[in-house]
Amino acid sequence: MASTKHVSVMCNEVIEMSKLKKGMTVVDATLGGGGYTLEIYKRIMPGGTLIAIDADITAIKQFEKDYSEIAKNIQIVHSNYSHIRKILKDLNIERVNAIVADLGLSSDQIYKTDRGFSFMNEDRLDMRMNQFNKLTANFVVNDYSQEELTRIIKEFGDEKFATVIAKNIYKHRPVQNTKFLASIIVDSIPDRVKRKQKIHPATKTFQAIRMEVNKELDHLKIFLTEGINVLQKSGHFSVVSFHSGEDRVVKNIFRANARGCICDVDMPICVCNNRPKVRIVTKKPIKPKEKEIRNNSCSRSARLRVVEKL
Numbered sequence: 001m002a003s004t005k006h007v008s009v010m011c012n013e014v015i016e017m018s019k020l021k022k023g024m025t026v027v028d029a030t031l032g033g034g035g036y037t038l039e040i041y042k043r044i045m046p047g048g049t050l051i052a053i054d055a056d057i058t059a060i061k062q063f064e065k066d067y068s069e070i071a072k073n074i075q076i077v078h079s080n081y082s083h084i085r086k087i088l089k090d091l092n093i094e095r096v097n098a099i100v101a102d103l104g105l106s107s108d109q110i111y112k113t114d115r116g117f118s119f120m121n122e123d124r125l126d127m128r129m130n131q132f133n134k135l136t137a138n139f140v141v142n143d144y145s146q147e148e149l150t151r152i153i154k155e156f157g158d159e160k161f162a163t164v165i166a167k168n169i170y171k172h173r174p175v176q177n178t179k180f181l182a183s184i185i186v187d188s189i190p191d192r193v194k195r196k197q198k199i200h201p202a203t204k205t206f207q208a209i210r211m212e213v214n215k216e217l218d219h220l221k222i223f224l225t226e227g228i229n230v231l232q233k234s235g236h237f238s239v240v241s242f243h244s245g246e247d248r249v250v251k252n253i254f255r256a257n258a259r260g261c262i263c264d265v266d267m268p269i270c271v272c273n274n275r276p277k278v279r280i281v282t283k284k285p286i287k288p289k290e291k292e293i294r295n296n297s298c299s300r301s302a303r304l305r306v307v308e309k310l
């Protein structure tokens with residue numbers, strides 16, 4: 001019996017778009033609860049090679065315990081997906097037929113009380129996906145300047161009240177735990193705004209701090225670029241993202257590679273003229289079906305984008 005509480009999001013769509021066949025070599029860049037990995041395994045085995053990556057050692061240990069027989073037949077790597085090129089080189093693999101990634105956190109991480117991801121619990125301020133990394137939420141919250149805090153909350157959380165939230169965090173330092181942090185954020189947002197919000201008022205700020213702690217967008221940019229480079233001709237790269245900041249990075253890097261542009265993807269105009277590396281399969285991102293959103297509300301903001309290597 002699997003011990004994961006995570007319900008996979010858009011798994012059928014990702015599997016279908018990946019065009020899997022027996023014997024293929026596939027990377028699941030975000031093992032999590034193993035939902036995608038198990039489906040890929042069924043389709044490429046026997047004869048296939050499956051590499052499953054996760055930055056979180058707890059997710060890996062849980063999968064190895066729950067699916068020991070399958071775990072023996074695949075390559076499970078504890079690493080950041082931005083190291084995809086090195087991971088494959090170490091395994092003597094040059095090219096892969098498909099890459100899938102399901103970004104962000106699993107429910108197992110969110111609801112675990114010792115990880116500090118949730119504003120519902122009274123936890124230490126941690127938020128590291130990889131527990132071996134040095135930077136924690138405690139450092140971001142208690143040691144960053146007020147200006148730095150404002151910037152990350154605005155940039156990564158898209159939070160309108162970033163300035164006042166950062167000011168109040170600064171004023172209440174030291175912030176000891178997630179519950180206190182959440183209460184500072186809640187008190188910073190006007191009641192008339194909170195009454196209209198569909199999400200918890202601390203959602204965006206927690207997301208922003210987590211993204212800073214894990215340098216999520218930096219790793220994502222490297223992963224997307226390197227992933228396209230290691231993909232075999234006709235191979236598919238499928239990415240599910242959960243908020244506009246992530247989706248924008250996926251869209252821009254996929255589009256830049258479809259144009260053959262090696263300029264910085266944040267530049268509005270391309271000044272180079274290279275050969276396109278990919279074809280965009282999903283002109284618009286695919287959204288979860290109504291039924292999936294009804295059964296799993298966590299899926300509501302999911303967006304799937306897919307490219308095919310040329």
Ligand SMILES: C[S@@+](CC[C@H](N)C(=O)[O-])C[C@H]1O[C@@H](n2cnc3c(N)ncnc32)[C@H](O)[C@@H]1O
Nearest residue numbers: 008030032033034035036054055056080081102
């Ligand atoms: C949404 S879950 C994946 C769920 C999985 N697809 C399933 O069906 O069970 C995301 C996972 O990706 C991992 N992760 C997030 N960012 C990562 C990164 N930069 N490198 C490696 N793993 C990462 C997280 O630790 C988490 O376990």
